[in-house]
Amino acid sequence: MKKQKTPLLRSNAVQSLMASLLCILLGLLMGYLVLSVINPAGAGEAIQTIVQNFFTYSKPQTQLKYLGSTLVKTAPLLMCSLSVLFAYKVGLFNIGAAGQYVVGAGASLYCALALGMPWYGCLLAAIAAGALLGAVSGLLKAYCNVNEVISCIMLNWISLYTVNMLLSRVKETASPYTMPLATTNAKALLPSMGLEALFSNNTYVTIAIPLAILAAVVIWVLLEKTKLGYELKATGYNKFAAKYCGMREKENLILTMVIAGGLAGMGAALLYLTGFEQWQCTQSSVPGMGFNGIAAAFLGGLNPIGTIFSSFFIQHITSGGAYVDKTMYSAQISDLISSLIIYLCGFVLFFKTYMNGRLDRRAEREAAKARNAKAGVAEGGEEK
Amino acid sequence: MILLLQYTLIFASVLVLVALGGCFSEHSGVINIGLEGIMVMGALGGALMMKVLPADTSAFMMILLVVLAAIALGAVYSLLLAVAAVNFRADQTLVGTAMNLLGTAAATVFVKAMNTAESVDNVSSTIQYIGAKKAFLVNIGGFEFNWFMLLALIALAAAYIVLYKTRFGLRLCACGEHPQAADSVGINVYKMRYAGVLISGVLGGLGGIVYITAGVSEWKFENGVAGFGFLALAVMIFGQWKPTRIALAALLFGLFRALSNVYTGFAFLSAMNIPSAVYNMLPYIISLIVLAFTSQKSRAPKAEGIPYDKGQR
Numbered sequence: 001m002k003k004q005k006t007p008l009l010r011s012n013a014v015q016s017l018m019a020s021l022l023c024i025l026l027g028l029l030m031g032y033l034v035l036s037v038i039n040p041a042g043a044g045e046a047i048q049t050i051v052q053n054f055f056t057y058s059k060p061q062t063q064l065k066y067l068g069s070t071l072v073k074t075a076p077l078l079m080c081s082l083s084v085l086f087a088y089k090v091g092l093f094n095i096g097a098a099g100q101y102v103v104g105a106g107a108s109l110y111c112a113l114a115l116g117m118p119w120y121g122c123l124l125a126a127i128a129a130g131a132l133l134g135a136v137s138g139l140l141k142a143y144c145n146v147n148e149v150i151s152c153i154m155l156n157w158i159s160l161y162t163v164n165m166l167l168s169r170v171k172e173t174a175s176p177y178t179m180p181l182a183t184t185n186a187k188a189l190l191p192s193m194g195l196e197a198l199f200s201n202n203t204y205v206t207i208a209i210p211l212a213i214l215a216a217v218v219i220w221v222l223l224e225k226t227k228l229g230y231e232l233k234a235t236g237y238n239k240f241a242a243k244y245c246g247m248r249e250k251e252n253l254i255l256t257m258v259i260a261g262g263l264a265g266m267g268a269a270l271l272y273l274t275g276f277e278q279w280q281c282t283q284s285s286v287p288g289m290g291f292n293g294i295a296a297a298f299l300g301g302l303n304p305i306g307t308i309f310s311s312f313f314i315q316h317i318t319s320g321g322a323y324v325d326k327t328m329y330s331a332q333i334s335d336l337i338s339s340l341i342i343y344l345c346g347f348v349l350f351f352k353t354y355m356n357g358r359l360d361r362r363a364e365r366e367a368a369k370a371r372n373a374k375a376g377v378a379e380g381g382e383e384k
Numbered sequence: 385m386i387l388l389l390q391y392t393l394i395f396a397s398v399l400v401l402v403a404l405g406g407c408f409s410e411h412s413g414v415i416n417i418g419l420e421g422i423m424v425m426g427a428l429g430g431a432l433m434m435k436v437l438p439a440d441t442s443a444f445m446m447i448l449l450v451v452l453a454a455i456a457l458g459a460v461y462s463l464l465l466a467v468a469a470v471n472f473r474a475d476q477t478l479v480g481t482a483m484n485l486l487g488t489a490a491a492t493v494f495v496k497a498m499n500t501a502e503s504v505d506n507v508s509s510t511i512q513y514i515g516a517k518k519a520f521l522v523n524i525g526g527f528e529f530n531w532f533m534l535l536a537l538i539a540l541a542a543a544y545i546v547l548y549k550t551r552f553g554l555r556l557c558a559c560g561e562h563p564q565a566a567d568s569v570g571i572n573v574y575k576m577r578y579a580g581v582l583i584s585g586v587l588g589g590l591g592g593i594v595y596i597t598a599g600v601s602e603w604k605f606e607n608g609v610a611g612f613g614f615l616a617l618a619v620m621i622f623g624q625w626k627p628t629r630i631a632l633a634a635l636l637f638g639l640f641r642a643l644s645n646v647y648t649g650f651a652f653l654s655a656m657n658i659p660s661a662v663y664n665m666l667p668y669i670i671s672l673i674v675l676a677f678t679s680q681k682s683r684a685p686k687a688e689g690i691p692y693d694k695g696q697r
Contacts, residue, residue: 034490038497093477144676149417149477150621151675153614154668161661285607291485298478327504330496332489332606339485343464346474346482 010359012352016301019348020310023299027341034336039328046324050334053320061200068199070312070319072276075212076101078311079267080293082219085302087260089223090252091236096137096152097264098290099159100130104265105272105287106163109279112188113170113179119188123269130265131258133159138257142250148257156286168281177278190273208270213308215263220304232256264290288335292318295338298345314338386526387646388639394598396631396638397536398591402616403623403630404543405587410625411547412580413560413573414469415689417480419588420613421487422458424605426589427596428491429457431603434516446519447531450593458589459582461487466581470574473691488608495605512602520597532594539587544627556580560685563692573692591616599645611668615641618671624683636674640667 035043054066087094107129108122140146190206223229235242235252300307321334409416433453468474499506547553558566559576596603623630644663
């Protein structure tokens with residue numbers, strides 16, 4: 001029998017893509033409306049600036065350089081969104097990616113600046129720290145039934161204050177920032193393997209970017225092609241059924257949070273070990289990277305490969321926000337747009353159900369028409 | 385000591401208000417993770433009202449208008465959750481998270497734009513309300529009584545009566561326990577859920593304005609409300625979704641939050657020389673520990689978080 005080809009509109013991937021594009025469009029539109037409320041004169045230009053990001057520079061050399069900078073920050077965002085995505089596949093909402101990212105930053109910078117470790121040591125320390133924090137949420141969920149969203153939020157704040165305290169020991173005396181990596185311990189900088197040459201010698205472009213993409217592929221393989229991934233997803237769908245089938249659902253929950261935490265922790269190392277940013281030890285709010293990770297994960301249709309693109313987009317508009325006219329608007333306008341996009345992602349399921357419903361009705365109508373036509377032909381044949 | 389009592393009471397008031405908000409929403413069957421965002425919006429509404437009102441407004445009018453502004457903005461903002469969760473069957477955790485991020489981002493953008501419009505050099509996201517804030521305070525001896533404490537008490541009593549003694553409250557709870565059964569006896573589940581979420585918006589917004597006027601007289605909106613909405617959720621869980629227990633839980637958490645404001649006033653605490661960050665962490669650590677011990681036998685409304693679908697059996 002010939003396998004029936006599914007129509008293009010029915011395929012899950014196409015629907016996800018459409019839904020994501022719709023979210024982006026609506027998000028930008030709503031952002032535009034907010035901007036016009038604040039100041040109608042510059043709204044159009046501001047949205048254009050945000051979407052253009054590095055294209056605002058006229059020289060291609062400079063454009064390339066700032067494309068590099070956007071990519072440098074895309075790598076950690078991609079890791080955070082993988083963390084969120086991975087946990088979500090197992091039925092956990094890892095809002096703690098933000099905190100795991102924070103301890104990752106703390107561990108990698110402390111190892112680099114205070115202990116003088118080389119980059120791979122710092123990277124491993126960051127992964128371990130993130131994984132450990134994830135494990136705490138996982139243990140609390142598995143054995144004490146603590147809602148992971150609430151425990152994660154608490155841990156976010158605890159880690160922020162702890163890391164601020166820890167990194168105050170390695171900060172510059174005159175400023176609240178940690179000492180620069182390049183002068184204090186150049187060994188801890190991630191190697192670039194000549195990648196910076198591709199981006200007009202943007203020295204912050206390192207192996208972080210290919211590493212993050214590699215991580216996305218690994219997560220995809222893990223989720224789709226391995227027994228472990230299958231078990232984890234089964235636990236997420238129905239943990240009682242999974243338990244009944246002999247899967248150790250508690251261990252699976254904890255393992256998931258460990259992996260998710262490790263991913264977010266590694267993300268922090270991939271940013272801070274490039275020397276692109278220094279940690280500000282007086283920071284009073286949890287960095288937005290982990291929260292933007294939620295936006296990227298859902299915008300990417302909860303697919304590791306899709307997430308690569310959505311992370312880039314979210315970072316693209318976040319970086320673009322820095323270029324808006326500061327006399328009228330603030331850079332947070334891009335946070336506003338990405339949070340609107342997360343909100344809209346909540347409607348994706350409804351959108352898909354609605355679309356499938358419409359397609360079903362249309363298919364039914366066509367089938368009915370075809371039946372009628374056939375019946376008509378048959379009747380006509382008898383008359384003759 | 386009086387200072388500690390005063391701060392404990394005011395922070396407990398915030399927690400009571402917001403946790404009761406969460407309680408109403410969850411009893412109707414909708415998880416409200418977005419309380420944090422609702423608090424920010426309420427705080428923004430109240431702060432703007434304080435800024436706009438002339439300095440010679442009478443204390444009563446000041447309180448009334450500020451409270452109304454906070455409530456109105458909180459309620460309108462909570463509609464975002466109601467529409468998504470009730471009409472569009474969206475993932476409530478996701479929508480709530482989005483609301484938290486959106487609340488802080490929107491408030492920051494708005495306040496910054498306002499400040500910049502006033503003077504070009506001012507790019508901060510801070511609103512000051514030193515003068516206006518005095519309307520809320522009454523000095524009794526060394527104790528600074530805040531009218532919001534009374535308001536929280538009234539809200540607590542009202543919540544208890546509404547939830548357990550009125551038809552509306554019992555119906556609301558039915559929708560959170562078994563919406564199909566509620567529907568079968570003619571209760572409109574959608575309407576009830578809207579009501580639950582809106583009440584949580586009202587209480588959350590009110591909690592927001594109380595929080596930013598507790599102990600400080602200006603607020604930097606970039607920081608949102610620093611996880612207080614989530615602390616309130618922890619209070620709600622610790623209080624097992626029951627108003628009276630929530631009040632006790634709020635007092636406990638309020639005490640730990642107050643310590644970070646006043647620990648320098650205690651000789652033995654400041655002698656221990658613990659960094660202030662530890663005190664800042666304390667409420668969060670305590671809530672984690674408390675949750676670890678109380679979540680096992682949690683009495684959460686059974687149908688919370690599950691979108692109601694009429695067609696389901």
